Amino acid sequence: GQNIDQPTEMTATEGAIVQINCTYQTSGFNGLFWYQQHAGEAPTFLSYNVLDGLEEKGRFSSFLSRSKGYSYLLLKELQMKDSASYLCAPSGYSTLTFGKGTMLLVSP
Amino acid sequence: ETGVTQSPTHLIKTRGQQVTLRCSSQSGHNTVSWYQQALGQGPQFIFQYYREEENGRGNFPPRFSGLQFPNYSSELNVNALELDDSALYLCASSFGDSSNGYTFGSGTRLTVV
Numbered sequence: 001g002q003n004i005d006q007p008t009e010m011t012a013t014e015g016a017i018v019q020i021n022c023t024y025q026t027s028g029f030n031g032l033f034w035y036q037q038h039a040g041e042a043p044t045f046l047s048y049n050v051l052d053g054l055e056e057k058g059r060f061s062s063f064l065s066r067s068k069g070y071s072y073l074l075l076k077e078l079q080m081k082d083s084a085s086y087l088c089a090p091s092g093y094s095t096l097t098f099g100k101g102t103m104l105l106v107s108p
Numbered sequence: 109e110t111g112v113t114q115s116p117t118h119l120i121k122t123r124g125q126q127v128t129l130r131c132s133s134q135s136g137h138n139t140v141s142w143y144q145q146a147l148g149q150g151p152q153f154i155f156q157y158y159r160e161e162e163n164g165r166g167n168f169p170p171r172f173s174g175l176q177f178p179n180y181s182s183e184l185n186v187n188a189l190e191l192d193d194s195a196l197y198l199c200a201s202s203f204g205d206s207s208n209g210y211t212f213g214s215g216t217r218l219t220v221v
Binding site: 004033041042043044045048087095096097098099100101 | 112141143148149150151152153156164198200209210211212213214215
């Protein structure tokens, strides 16, 4: 079965750093994706982790521990436009399974 | 690359009716997946097609069906619509399996009244 857990909502201020955690249990695992979704829009790709460790891409970094079934997305130097839902998505044999998403609210 | 396009963008149907949603995949992508996203929830996997064959299905009843065409465009059909079918329906295309990531369309907002 599939079980993905991430916080429902987080708040942070502009310029700060925020870490969004995700724990997962899936049958079959190839890697883990993080997507960003603004209200009323399609999800857009942020990162993909296959191996354990930290992947850095500009202001965004993502970490994976396969043995612990754990990942996090780290957002630095937060901007107002980062207010969105962040979706953790383990990749199984045939498809992606999404968590419910974490709504991040960035305030001035 | 032309991205993934979906039509229509919005649709209102009556309970019991049937609906067909369409998706044009990104050029070169031979795999298409459909997701249902209720308000405030993450996308839920409906099914996936690879080279015109269904090769994965989520926990959705048979009244949800699909087709993929040789040009990699696809359709999602829903029969006997229920109020709970009201949601954003997302089409996502990829090349090969899910490890290559998905490109999502902007979705079709379906409202069942």
